[in-house]
Amino acid sequence: MTQAQARGRQSQPEGPRRELPKKSRREGLRGIIKEEFGNPERRAAYYLVVPALLVIVLVAFYPIAYSVYLSFQRVLPNQPGEFVGVQNYVSMVADPSFREGFYNTVIFTVVSVSLEFFIGLAIALAINRAFRGRGLVRAAILVPWAFPTVISAAMWRLMFQDQVGIVNYVANTLGIISQPILTDQTLTLIAAILVDVWKTTPFMALLLLAGLQVIPGDVYEAARVDGANAVQRFLLITLPLLKPAILVALLFRTLDAYRVYDLFWVMSDRQLESLSTYVYKAVRVSQLNFPIGNAAAVFVFFSAFAIAIFFIKVLGMKTSTEG
């Protein structure tokens, strides 16, 4: 894919048409920057980005750099350590609860994000049409997302509970389950996925809806005149033009799901392990496991980074204009 195409796809439908002048303008601009160090545009750029950068460096990079450093040491908090190489990572992989947390997290992330994406896309397509009461439907659809996770998870736990929970009651009456849902690890994981889909599909739908809104209607009109059917219009127009929105939605939901934490804790009464609960338990609850928990945290960070790179490569987002 050439650079111009990539940029066109990702900015907006009209992109490719005005690609050439834009590019040459940019190169001209870069020349100016080289000549003129005190270029006001460039100075303004720095001013504008500084507040965000300052906050983020302070609250995010210092901790992560420190964690990486510590992960190669044998330390307890507030004690000087010694360099032990990858020893912490070896112990981490050898720990069965780490592996369990890893599997649970991967299954949870893949299943819940896929379900959320497909259902969310369907909802977005449905509410993108003009129909009576659309505004109300759009507002109503976000309601599940409006609840704090700790609260909605607690509410669902009440519904899943043995004896008094309605879901458990119905599933039991229908003979779907033979034991209370929350006593079984797999069923609890399925329940957690269900709750996550219920809660965050609206978020997905909203992001995709925003993407759908910027697709110009005349593109569809032109395709219809050319004899494209509904499926073709969806696959050849909607999907490619929706790509930037899909990227944002998938990337952020995946990274969020991958760090799942409060949902698992509340739903399973701290029994169901995820990568983040593993980190939390090791780092906070038992200080002896601090080095391993810290290594796991670093692992979460870098694997999440790999996921992000994967999405960016597959969906072709460009973070640069230079290419």
Add this chain to the structure above:
Amino acid sequence: MSEKVMLMLKVSYNRQMSQKIKNAVIWVSVVVAALVMFFPIYWMFVTAVRPREEIFAPEVQLWPSEFVWSNFVEAWNTLPFTQWYINSFAIALIAVVITVFINLLAGYTFAKYDFPGRNVIFLLLLSTLMIPIQVYIVPEYLIVAQLGWVNTYWGVIFPRAAEAFGIFLVRQFMMSIPDELIEAARIDGASEFTIFRKVVLPLSGPVIAVLIIFTFMWRWNDFAWPIVVLQDQEAYTVPLGLNLMQGAYYTEWTYLMAMTLVSILPMLLIFIFFQRYFVQGIARTGLK
């Protein structure tokens, strides 16, 4: 000639039929989805208005035997909810103003300026989304404690003031604003900030509405960070207060559900209010 007309009529008739079927399918799926979506909220509601002893009745009842509206008042009065609402509103409103401003500036910069190190900085920014909160919560707390911000609004607001998600969202949106507009203003001698204020912001209605909705919701619902910073019960926000209602051994479900329902009202209002601008804004930009 007449054959052609017949054919055209047939085509348009078929199109009408398929349109009707399509609409019916859409409506049915919307209704089913709505039922699944709203059942838990309905359940929350009936739990909130039930007589308290009915929660643990052996037979699950879909409809409460009577409506005990006083549950709401009693729940409100058992704990300092008034103070918690004041705290929540203050934090959410200040955070919205600051965060939306910072994110718009940064997102605009990443979308429309070329400067050395831009891509590296942007990637670093994105990478903050990949850190589990457990990793940075302790160092972050130490910083906030040294600034003397424990139990204050600032302690909650400041560390979340710049959000990578918002910046990313703004960047994606602003890349679609034509460069020619900005260039023209620059040629007319407008300063960089004037361009931002007079040219870019008026075109950014939808993304501002989305940012306001998201930021308000996130700050209103925030849990993991506020519970670290806000240690006195008077400083609590609403979700922390709701969490306090879930006892280790016993939870008063009617009260908890009643207060949970009340706690989402502000967000509903915000959404209903801004979703109008959301749609209008998009129409106004001429992007559609």
